[in-house]
Amino acid sequence: VGTGIGVLAEVINKSSDKTGIRAVANVISTSDEAIKSGTMSNIIINGITLGDINNIKAGDSDGRLVQAFNAATNQTGVEAYTDEKGRLNLRSIDGRGIKISVSKNQKGQDGKVAEVSVKSMNGGQKLDGKGSENYGRLSLTRLDARDIIVMSATNAKNTYKALGFDNKQIAKQVVNLRDAMGAFNKDIKSASGANYNKVVASGGAELGAGVTTLRGAMVVMDIAESATKILDRIRADLGSVQGQMISTVNNISVTQVNVKAAESQIREVDFAQESANFNKLNILAQSGSYALTQANAVQQNILRLLS
Template sequence: MRINTNVDAMRAYSNYVTWNAVKSKSLLRISSGKRINSFADDPAGACIAVKMGAQVSGLKVAKRNAQDGISLIQTAEGALNETHSILGRMRDLAVQAANGTLTYEDRAAIDKEFQALRQEIDRIGNSSQFNTINLLDGSRNKITLQVGANAGQTMDVELSDMRFDAIFKTTNGKLSVTDANGQTVDVEMGLCGSQETIKKYNDAKDAYNAAANSLALAKAKGQNTSALEQEVAAKKAAFEKVGQDLNREGQNYATIVMNQVDKAISTVSLQRAGLGATQNALQHTINYLENSAINLSDAQSRIEDCDIAEEMMNFTKANLMSQVAAAMLAQANSEPNTVLTLLNSLPKANAF
C-alpha cells in the first residue's frame, strides 16, 4: 500500500476531467445550436461551412440584384407605355390631317398638338431614370446585372434610344425620302407641309390681303378700282393656287407621318417585348437563386448545426460518467485511510 502516490485516484481524476470536458462541449453545442463552434471542433467541416456560408450570402445578394433589375425594367417599360400612348395619339392626328376637307389653318392647329407630343417623347426619353441612371436616351445600350454568387454570372438588360429621332428614323426631325424624280429630299415630320411651301402660302396670303385692303380703301374713296380689281383677282388666284399646293403637300406629309408612326410603334413594341422577356428571365432567376440558397443552407446546416437529440444523448452520458468518476475519485481518496488501520494495529511501546 502506498500513500505518497494514489494511482487509482489519479486515474479516477483523469476520467472525471475527460468526461467534464465532454459535458462542457455538449453544453456549448446545445446552447449555441452549432456543432462547430470553433475550427478546432472540425477543421475540414468548418472550412466547407464557411465557404458555403459565403455562397449562401452571395446568392441572397444576387437575388436582390435581380429584383432591382426587375424594378429598373418596370421603370423603363412604364415610360415606354406612355410613349406608346403618345404615338397612338400622333397617329390619330395624322389620320385626321390626311383628310382633304381641311385647310392649312386646320392642319396647323392639329400640328401644334403633334409637335407638343413630339417634344414629350423626347422629354420622356431624356428624363427616364432609375437610381439616376438614364434608361432611354441612348447613353447606355445595356446594363449588366450581377445575378449570381460568383464572378461572370451576369445578365444584360438591353436598352435603346427611345427619343423621337431614334424611333422615327429622322435627323433633327427630318426624314430623308426619295421623291417621284428619284431625288432624296428631307421631309419635316409635321402635318402642314414644308416650311418653304408654308412661307410661299403666307407671302401669297399677305399679298392678297394687302391688295384687298387697297381695293377696299380705293372704293371707299370713290377712286377708279379696275386695275386694283385685276391685281386682287390675280393675287387671289395665286394665293388659292399656293393654298391648293400646300393642302396637297399637307396631305402627303400626313400620310408620310402616318407610316412613320406605324414604324415607330413597332420599334417601341420591340423594345418593350425585349424588356418583358428579360423581366420574365429575371423572375425565373430569382426563383432559382431562392431554391439554391435554400438547398445550400440545408447542406451547410448538416455540416455546421447541432443535432440536439443526439447531443442531449451525449450530454446525458457525459454527465452520468462525470458523476461516476467523481464517486470513484472519492472512493480512491478513501483507500489510503486503510494505512491508518495498519498503523493502529502496531504494538504500543513500553513506557519506562
C-alpha cells in the first residue's frame, strides 16, 4: 500500500492546476492465452498465498478462478476479471505493482499432471518460473497543447529508465479534434495508455473510431477539455484587452471633462474682470457728467450776478 506508479500519479495530479498535466496509472496483467481447463498450484500474488485452485473450466466459465483472486483483493490490492477472449486479467486497484507466481502441478492420484490453466502473462512471463511482474504504465496528458517536460535532479538516466521515461521507452503523440473524425491510429493508441501490457499491445494496431472504445472516449474527452481551456485563455486575453481599451476611453473622457471645466472657469474669470472694468468706467463717466453739470451751474450764477 502506498507504493507504485499509482502514488506517483496522485502526486502529479495534486499539482495539475499549476502544471496543466494529468496523470493516469494503469497496472493490468493479462494472460497470454485464454484460460484452459486445469489447475493452478500454490498461487502467490503480491506476497499473499492463495493456495491451489482445482477444476478450473475453460475461459473460467463458472468464475471459480476470478472469485479466488477477488476474495483476497483487500490484501493483494488486485482484482481479477476475464475479457471477451477468455483471458485472465489482473488489475491493481491502487496502482501498486502486480507480482504473481505458481508452482508446477504435481501428479494426481491417477498419475497424470493436470493442465496449468494460466501458464504465462504479459507477453511470455512464465508463472511457474520467476513469475510475472508488472509495474504498469503511466500516461501523462497536457491539456493546454504545450510540451510535457520531465526533469530529474539526480541520477537522471537511471531514474528515467526505471520510470519508463527513457527516449526509447516513451510513446508520445499530439491529438486534435480532426483525429477524432476517424479511427485513432496505433501511435495514438500507444500514447493514450491503451497498450498497458505487451499482450494488449500486440492485439491490434488501432484504438478504434472516436468514442467506440473506453480509451477512445477518454481521449475525445481530453481533447474537448483541452479545447475548452484554450478558449478560456483566449477569452481571458480578449477580456484583458477590452478592459484596457475601456480604461483608455474613460481616461480620455475624464480629460475631455477636465478641459471643458477649465474652459468654463477661464470664461467665468474673464467675464468677472470685464464686469468690474465696466462698472469702474461707468462710475468715472457718471462722475465726469456730474462735474460738468456743476461747472455749468457756476457759470450761470456768475453771469447772472454780472448782469
